[in-house]
Amino acid sequence: MPVELLGKSAEELRDFVVSLGEKPYRAPQIYHAIYAERRFDFALMTNLPAALRARLAEEARITLPRVVRRFPSVDGSIRYLLSIGVSPGESTGNDGPKPAQIEAVFMPRDGRQTICISTQAGCAVDCHFCLTAQLGLIRNLSAGEIVGQVLVALEENRDALAPQTNVVLMGQGEPLLNYDATLAAVRILLDPKGIGLGPRHVTLSTSGIVPGIERLGREKIRPSLAISLNASSDEQRDALMPINRKYPLEALLDACKKYPLKPREYFTFEYVLLGGVNDTPEDARRVARLLAHIRAKVNLIPWNPGNLPYRAPSAESIEKFQDILVEKGVPAFIRYSRGQDVFAACGQLASIEMASPIVTQR
Numbered sequence: 001m002p003v004e005l006l007g008k009s010a011e012e013l014r015d016f017v018v019s020l021g022e023k024p025y026r027a028p029q030i031y032h033a034i035y036a037e038r039r040f041d042f043a044l045m046t047n048l049p050a051a052l053r054a055r056l057a058e059e060a061r062i063t064l065p066r067v068v069r070r071f072p073s074v075d076g077s078i079r080y081l082l083s084i085g086v087s088p089g090e091s092t093g094n095d096g097p098k099p100a101q102i103e104a105v106f107m108p109r110d111g112r113q114t115i116c117i118s119t120q121a122g123c124a125v126d127c128h129f130c131l132t133a134q135l136g137l138i139r140n141l142s143a144g145e146i147v148g149q150v151l152v153a154l155e156e157n158r159d160a161l162a163p164q165t166n167v168v169l170m171g172q173g174e175p176l177l178n179y180d181a182t183l184a185a186v187r188i189l190l191d192p193k194g195i196g197l198g199p200r201h202v203t204l205s206t207s208g209i210v211p212g213i214e215r216l217g218r219e220k221i222r223p224s225l226a227i228s229l230n231a232s233s234d235e236q237r238d239a240l241m242p243i244n245r246k247y248p249l250e251a252l253l254d255a256c257k258k259y260p261l262k263p264r265e266y267f268t269f270e271y272v273l274l275g276g277v278n279d280t281p282e283d284a285r286r287v288a289r290l291l292a293h294i295r296a297k298v299n300l301i302p303w304n305p306g307n308l309p310y311r312a313p314s315a316e317s318i319e320k321f322q323d324i325l326v327e328k329g330v331p332a333f334i335r336y337s338r339g340q341d342v343f344a345a346c347g348q349l350a351s352i353e354m355a356s357p358i359v360t361q362r
């Protein structure tokens, strides 16, 4: 059975080439070819001798997620429905990873592209405003399946890439419940010899898995952290995000206070404004109190009307909410989801095959 190389770290590749009886210095050459040059066919790795290329073609493989469908939005975003777990021409068998469908979204804007990727197929967390939650957890993705989504999105748009790439781990799944594979992928994204993104250009968004946040704080190499808040009290958050019963606001915010932020690093708190649910001035004042001693900014995401029983906030309540946070010294920005017409907006990622609108958000 050929060995899958996508997702392997430089050290893992070294072990692999040594196991083939090759010199260890071949590993960084392969690593560079895959992640920095995006060459996925061994025949194109012309930095390697022909005999090694032929050997790799027999002993190894590089399996990118396969694009099943592309859903271009009127705003320029593209949602990709991707298939993972099966190589082209391969039967599914019983011993390989389970086939699944996931999504990634490519969003070009103002001299940069942002790529939103999934870390799990489906999700077990059950946030009530999220379509992905309705899938339940199908399975964890491997590091290669996570990093592969970025490589596919970059290749698909190769001729139109802006100089700056941002990656957000906000697609299907709770990244901190697939910790090891997610961090292995993040290390490749942040490695100057790998994909080479800066730490401030890779953001991991969590529903608030406290042990995962604590563990992330101990990592030497880590992404920026975004926390999906969405409520101003435990009662409200329990109702919207049942994970709050396990990790209530006090525990979550305490983990944030103890998190070793680097100079100029801050948390992003995402707050989906649901009309008549969590968008009152009193909510805004409570959020400001909750975040008073945390270096944070807040992204306010007005709910996009869709298949779920919530309504959009009024323009007045959005503005008032922002004004109150800013007055209380909490930087707050209004973010409208992109790709809404193709189900690509935050939290809408539910492997939907059609191209008309719904929305959710993390």
Ligand code: SF4
Pocket: 123, 124, 125, 126, 127, 130, 131, 132, 133, 171, 172, 173, 174, 206, 207, 347, 361, 362
């Ligand atoms: S918002 Fe995120 S954590 Fe919550 S159910 Fe959806 S994908 Fe899972």
